[in-house]
Amino acid sequence: MDFTFTEDEQMIIDAVHELGSEELQPHASEVAEAGEFPYEAIEMCREMDIFAIPVEEKWGGLGFGFLLWGAIGELLSYYCQTTGSVFGAHVLAQYPIMEFGTDEQKEKYLIPLTSGEHIGAFGLTEPNAGSDAGAVQTKAELHGDKYILNGTKIFISNGGVAETYVIIANLDPSKGTRGLTAFIIEKGTPGFEFGKDEKKMGWDALPNRELIFQDCEVPVENVLYKPGRGFRVAMGTLGVGRIGMAVGAVGLAQAAFDAAILYAQQREQFGQRIAEFQAIQFKLADMATEIEASRLLYQKSAWLKDQGEKFEKIASMAKLFSSETVSRVTSQAVQIHGGVGYTREFPVERYMRDAKLFEIVEGTSEIQRGIIANLLLRENHI
């Protein structure tokens, strides 16, 4: 197992560090505070070819693996959580088309998602289908060479902003997961409207919108993979999505840690820097250890994926552990800052608010534990 980067990969990482420190970080608080989609930051990422990393050169990509993609996602979240979250949500449309799409679908949809000309979004969650994906009620009915979709998705990241949507609908809600079908739907398709944009505890500038389908006609050639096999598309997408969430959590945790270790060496109380108190030192040591372990977990899952091996269990472990790590680490970062950490003068309060979502989004911690346990029992079946 080797997580070292080649010279070319390191050059890309350095370039993203430069972009992050010079262009993203200075505006990160402002972007979150304004709660508006970071078009400028995304445009800069687009110009840098950041969305091209894990895609084959044939489709306009750079042909690198998910290990590098993870390192870049971590840096984006480190410098600007909003940009990192857009990047994480974008791949949820890009990846399934790359993995399950036909050449025609790749030509039409993957190329603009890879250049960043189009932003992507993935729609599975509904008011009554979150953790329980089989309960999707959005219905797709075949009429000639078109499917007609009716239903509502909620909380969709990049919703409204994205041009390309991968939507999971059900051909027959009574069949549960066996009726699920994935569709590629373009923004602007008649019958496809955007509803409420959620006001949230954190992730303020990432749109999480309602998608409303009312007699929305989608041509049969926009079925991704096969009718009735949407569950496989959804699970495959969420597998990579979990690596993405782990990556984002590690980036955010690292940002909180760096803020905390800096502050601990500046703040003086009782005649000494608070970093000299063992109570603070132990916090810092635990935070750094958990971040390191989280990073190694996501790197292992990305590496397995790049090798073409089963990565789902480790991806779930990475998602579970890093999301609980980022909650603890950001909370401790606020604690180390004391009173000022609770104010909006310092970014750590925002980090703490942002952190909580990682334990919920793309499979809650409880769902991850369920997935891990199921896979473990399958592997150790007696």
Add this chain to the structure above:
Amino acid sequence: MNIIVCIKQVPDTSEVRIDPETNTIIREGVPSIINPFDENAIEQAVQLVEEFGGKVTVLSMGPPQAEAALREAMAMGCDEAVLVSDRCFAASDTLATSYVLSAAIRRIGEYDLIFTGKQAFDGDTAQVPPGIAEQLGIPQVTFAIGLEVEGKKARVRRLLEDEFEVVEARMPVLISCVKQMNDPRRPGIKAKLAAKKKEVTVWDSACIEAKACLCGFDGSPTRVVRTFAPTRDIEGEKFEGEPAECAVTLVERLIGEKII
């Protein structure tokens, strides 16, 4: 349109320190970058070629490591790169440097425009661009903030201390650029990877037929007697209180000092 851009690799300006013992710039551990004004020159050249077609050749004199700056310039859109590098170029002052660069430009051959930054961040002399133009016997327009090209004519807007000046020059002409001229692009990953694979032509003194007596230490009439970090003799003063009161205090002081 054939354009040549002269660039210099300099230590990252935000991290420059001077060794108090030797009075020279401490280069160890300091990252090297393209002189920031030269990035404006590159951007201007690349934009022109994007508009009118042609070729941008980026040129630098320096040690072999300067190749990194040339590759970065190619990532920004320059088509070809030439590094003039020779031990005998070491310790060149501005006269010797402009001699070497002009010899390299003659070797490159045909050109319509030469762009440079207005000055280098480390030396700050602003003497090399006019030096090159003089050596080549072509017109020069320094401190350009804007440029329009019409046929073989360049109309340049110059940024002077209190005013703008618009001048016209017949090509070929050398133009030195200020940072307000444009917003240099940040090269994408694809361009950076492609630039890594491109060739950088390296020429020594023989290749450009440079006379040894005009290069390096021997060709440099300038002698650096001493280099030092400026010391601040007068401490600044801060007026505190309400802005209106501070303004009154300030004006009284300025009148007292017979400044206004």
